[in-house]
Amino acid sequence: MKFNFLYLIFLICSLGFAQNKGKVAGLITDADVNNEAMPFVNVMIKGTTNGNATDMDGKYELSVNAGNHILVVSYVGYEPVEIPFAVQPNETTIVNTSISSGSVKLEDIIIQGRVSRAKESALLMDQKNAIEMKQSIGAQELTRKGVSDVATAVTKTTGITKQEGSGTIYVRGLGDRYNATTLNGLPVPSNNPEQKNINLDIFSTDLVEYISIDKVYGSNLYGDFAGGNVDIISKDYQGKGFIKVEMGGSGNSNAISEKDNFKLQGGFNSSGFVSRSIPNDPLNTYNFQTLSLEKKTPFAGNFGISAGDNYSIGENGKLTLFGTASFTNDYASKNEGSAASGINENATGAPGQDGLYGRKFDNYTSFSYNTKATAMANVGYKINTDHKIKFNSIFVNSSSQSTDNYSGRIVDLADDGNGLIRRSTFIQNKLFINQLLGEHRFSDRTRFNWGVSYDKVNGEMPDRTTNTFNEGANGFTINSQSAPNNNRYFQSLEETELAANATVDYKFAKTEDGLFNGKLTVGYNGRFKKRDFEATQFNVKTDISYLGTIVDPNNLDLFYNQQNFNNGFFKVSTFRGGSEVASSLNPQTYAGDQNINGVFANIEYQFGPKLTAVLGLRGENSVQNVSWNTQLDPEGDANKLEKNAFLPSLTARYAINDKQNFRFGVSKTYTLPQFKERALFVYEDITEVHVGNPFLYSSDNYNLDLKWEMFPENEELISVAAFGKYIQNPINEVTIASSTNDISYINTGNTGYAAGVELEYRKLLFKSGSTDANKLTAGLNASYMFTEQKLDSEKVKSETNYQVDFTHSKGQFTGASPLLLNADLTFVKEFNENKSSLSTTLAYTYFSDRVYSIGTSNRGDLVDQAVGTLDLIVKSKLNSKLGLDLGIKNILNPTINRVQENSAGDVNVLSYTKGLNIGLGVNYQF
Template identity: 55%
Template structure:
């Protein structure tokens, strides 16, 4: 009996193998006639009269295994005309059937056309692209942005693993590496910064209305500029598909902190609610009091609004040509208020400055985008993108407390500072994609970008508040205590990309072995910056006058100037302090993407860059002017390996060498003075060298699910850091702080559908999670700084972590989505973000490090579609309203030096599509 059973099992096994060996294969590629014959993912392939079916992958490829015989294959896709094709299959042979689908007899008014480009907004499509790509990439699309209620690109990127945002500014940290180590591009072309303090443009000025998807490259590729160590954020702008659309949205939002100050919310006069101003340095300000704006604050009602409109249209030109137009314009504003302690203390925790700070702010963002994409025919496509963003920030700060340099036992020191900043970015891009032959593609792009950043008429006044008699008088320890300041930045940048791609093997028959890509990148940047400050020297008699701090116009006016009560002066008369920067980068690159085996793929890359950077200045520290130039030649190799463990799992490895450039302002001998600190440039600063390594395991259980683990390491030679230098006023500067630094860590990511109850309509609950655990370290070498510069540092420790880096970053979200047959539906998302303690500044003069304490934020978004045209959105941000704390790590324990709460922001919006 045992023999018979064994015989039966062996016989069945042999028959199974025999049947499997006798099967044939039907495979091929589906393309989309409506999108320049691009690959069509997620299309359906069915053997007529059977249950045998498949879906195309992100590259439009499919494969079916069937017994020998004659079949009819049905190709279909939502909104496209189905195609049936007869096929004869022979044993052990592969039949290649490629097919082009089109809208055919359908009209676009009757269906929603879902092209490959539109699907790249979907989470499932982007995950499939991530799975199949050889390069290591991470993307977040329009669908995920909408689900999580994300309103701008900065909020989007911090939802991804290993990315955090520094509290109080727009600085993004990727794997513990801050602004200087990252880069930003749009449609693959670089875009300049809108802030003289930063290398990268503020990502929160980009509304997600303009975004198709965002790609975060944390692994270097030879097609990216070599000034890279943390990551590159590439914003892909919307590319419209469809017959026509028009959508209008309205909204409002309110912050609990600001509403709590509704009876006392005051801002400086001058800036208007639109965020656009035209005033600047007045005529002849040294010979009379000719300033345009009042010093008296004006009361505001802290209620904010939003408005947006977007439209798209597609036109056919001839038999093959098509042009797609898309435009969007929006305006939004917001009021905020925060209150808390801000102070500096000695190594023994003695107070040097200690204030209660109140900060009132109003910000705006105006965005306009237009793009036109023209498909000439199936082989050629060109596109034009225009983006204009104007952002403004109006802030009124008041400080009440003490300063050891202002000794007055009877009074507290009271400081008022009003700052208005207007930054505008104008981006123009022209892009082309050309299929020259079946094997050769040519892609190119060119951009001309301009940036203007203005700080017109920043005002500062210092007063004593006499506690017993409750009156104010002006304070003056230095001539700069009472001042008006004007600065302007203009930057032009031209960039060009071109790349030839040669496909190896026969991609039509699914026999592609890879491709060779070679090309050129060029980037040419010019910056001009100027600033002038007018200082008010007050006479002894003027310092005795009693004043109302909300009516300083009663003192600073033409009459008192004419009477000699105060005088006005500036550095070098009406000649402003200036610095200019020029940076040219020429780069050639080549990479080979090659399938080494059925499971092992590789990308070998090499890049050469020639970099020239010149900074020239004339400032109060160097009235005669100075200039500094460096030139570098960089050879940057990179390698990526991908091993397919099985159909759902990949193992990846990446290694590369890159560099990090100092920025213009960091090298210009110019000082920027704030209430609590001053910063001065270091002309001797030079680039760092970076060595990068990543190992990643990933699994894709289903189309919308992912589990991954990534280990990474960064080794940096001559790292650049912001430090306090030994000077009379303890200024901050930038130095190559030591010989080496490193960062290493692990990233975890998971996306899982908890349940999905309806096959035809959405009814699912999904969960997302990512976390990053890391360690950073850098050597501090005082002698190195002394030898290489004319600066001196006296830092407390001989090593530290990287400023801005958290040992742990966590993001998680829970989403429920439900759709009904009448196009109605809801999406509700609860998301939480947490970061652990992070180093803000390195301690000096025996003082401990400044550390931002761990903090988390909870957001809730509810979106509802009442019908096909009308939708209503609700949102609550920062629900937990945690307290932000910064401490100084002294020997006797942590000393609080900054704290505040931001308040909860509630929003209500409505959108209607015609």
């Protein structure tokens, strides 16, 4: 009876206690991001341990005793909010609120909070809640996939590939001229005279917090947009003081296998910092640097250090400092190669048949050494809870030294296939970026953001050498039938750009719960670019009496020296003439200036709990001036291109439910030609020549996007997108009839279009425990695209000085791969007892055949054939401070092929393998 009595008392007390219970529930939103739902926010009853985190949809629910309480809402990097509320027995009290980072308390800012903003889960939530259609890839994903540069990073997202051998990317099949690059929302200049955008592989991912890719146009972006805008968000430190050191080594299988033959031109140091210029009196004396090759040991390394700290200033102020510096190098080799140019329709490929091949090299090899030195400093100052300014400064010095050997047939020079052309090239690019950014909150309705930048690029190609030989029974002789066959080439580019952004946000239509349904944004973008480019080529022509002299291609200093110059073995001249011509040392030049001013207005409005839309209008004026004085036009000339554009855009998001969105976007944009595309200047490679077209003009683009996406669980995504682009007067690279496959830039027809479908799937396959420490995840994204444009020879002839006869009446866009594929599988295991962990990722990338250049004069298109690459990345933490990394890249080592299409069968014009890259690294954080 005693037991039953006690049990009865316990039951009665429990029932009474339950009757005094109630619930508090609600939604937490982010005031900084359109009041979108925030996951992982801490919600707690003040003075108790009763708390939880919001779910993926920003919702929470807590069971509490009836009575008065205070709800504490906090998130790292955001201001905590305390909200009094009352709960009645057996009832639920709804408490919704928004939190903001604009008035964050100093003690709440810790490094873990900043890192979480770059997590894949956090970026997925940003993607889910954003009105616009965008994709982002953060530091966490870049690390586990072993990505070391931004160019490779963006290819891990849907619909983006990188051009082989460069940092140029293609977004939805549209190449360099159709895309844009920004850093923290401000434009950055190109470091290459042949490109609009900076080579993205110049940016190490050590500098990156995350990368955002906009494929759908919004009026806050510059109107020169058709493919996408890549915005690199630099790391911003907010934590306790630290110092991290990392180092490693790597090797390339091709380079190591050729270690006995791995030779580069002497006279360049291994740091990548070189000072070399045109020697004094180059036409009357021979003071050029050595031509001899030096043997290299092809094992590479890297070293990096980063540090950060913060300091309180007064009651609300805070100063944050972050800096990082690194140096990396690598050796690479292209083996088992071949190259050719000048192939006509129905070519059999047989050497010696004039008109079939201008040049056919059955043996092509390339040895290269690359360096990258990077330094970044960030200084942030929070004046008070409503005003912040930040200064970013980045310096990058990149260099590439290569020796390329082409052996085979050279029409009219080595028709028997006994020719050899050697080109040694050193390229150094220095980029200096300076940005000042400000954020100001004047009220809960009004914000003002601004940014200014001053950037400078110096690109140098000092003393590129080209030498041509014939191989006979007794050895090699110099082939100098044409003066440019042997030359030394000096090229220099300087570009400066000033840019400014300013936006004002005003929220309106306030609701009963203190949120706003509407926001008006007005703003201005401006960029002012100036480029100066000059090049001088010294042609070294051997006297006919010495053309039979046997020389050593690896030690040409024995022939090209001051004594032989004095004895008349050879002469030096430029395209303007020799020393007898007063203007002979005047370089070939082109200069360009471009001013773009744009004003815009966006109206964002939430029509209900499901539908939100943004209407944008932009007016933009662009003026581009180009002048030149080159070997194609020694007298010089100039022209002007002006564009006034009115660019509307509309994007909308319809939330089908808590986990699904449907998105829509439509816009008008345009595409400007670039300086180098309009300047009448020749860029010469061994197998092809690029030449500018002064008659080139802009295209107009009309864009449509549809997307459905679902977020089943944390870190999971299923999405399907469809897009279409209608382009008036599209610009393409076109092969001009010549023996060397000259390529220019042409408005090839009146219209063209692209249409495609993109799929993305991210799945958590396995998870053990209550944390994310032990899991197996998979990712797959794929895109299929169809492009077609009309090719009109008569249009080209009427608009330009070029005589172009297209082989076909229609074709694909250059650079457009119909099928793109990325897949990855990652296993993560954490050993909590000593804070050690292991992460292993297998990543695969594939692109199908894509047109490199459109064929003319019965020549087929030049096509880059499909390539698939496989990488294995292993990262481990031995303890909380020490880590080891292993990377094996390009495991499949596919053959890279470029072919010219031919009715009798495709003919190979370029072929090589790159080899495997194996790297091992160690890092330690103090």
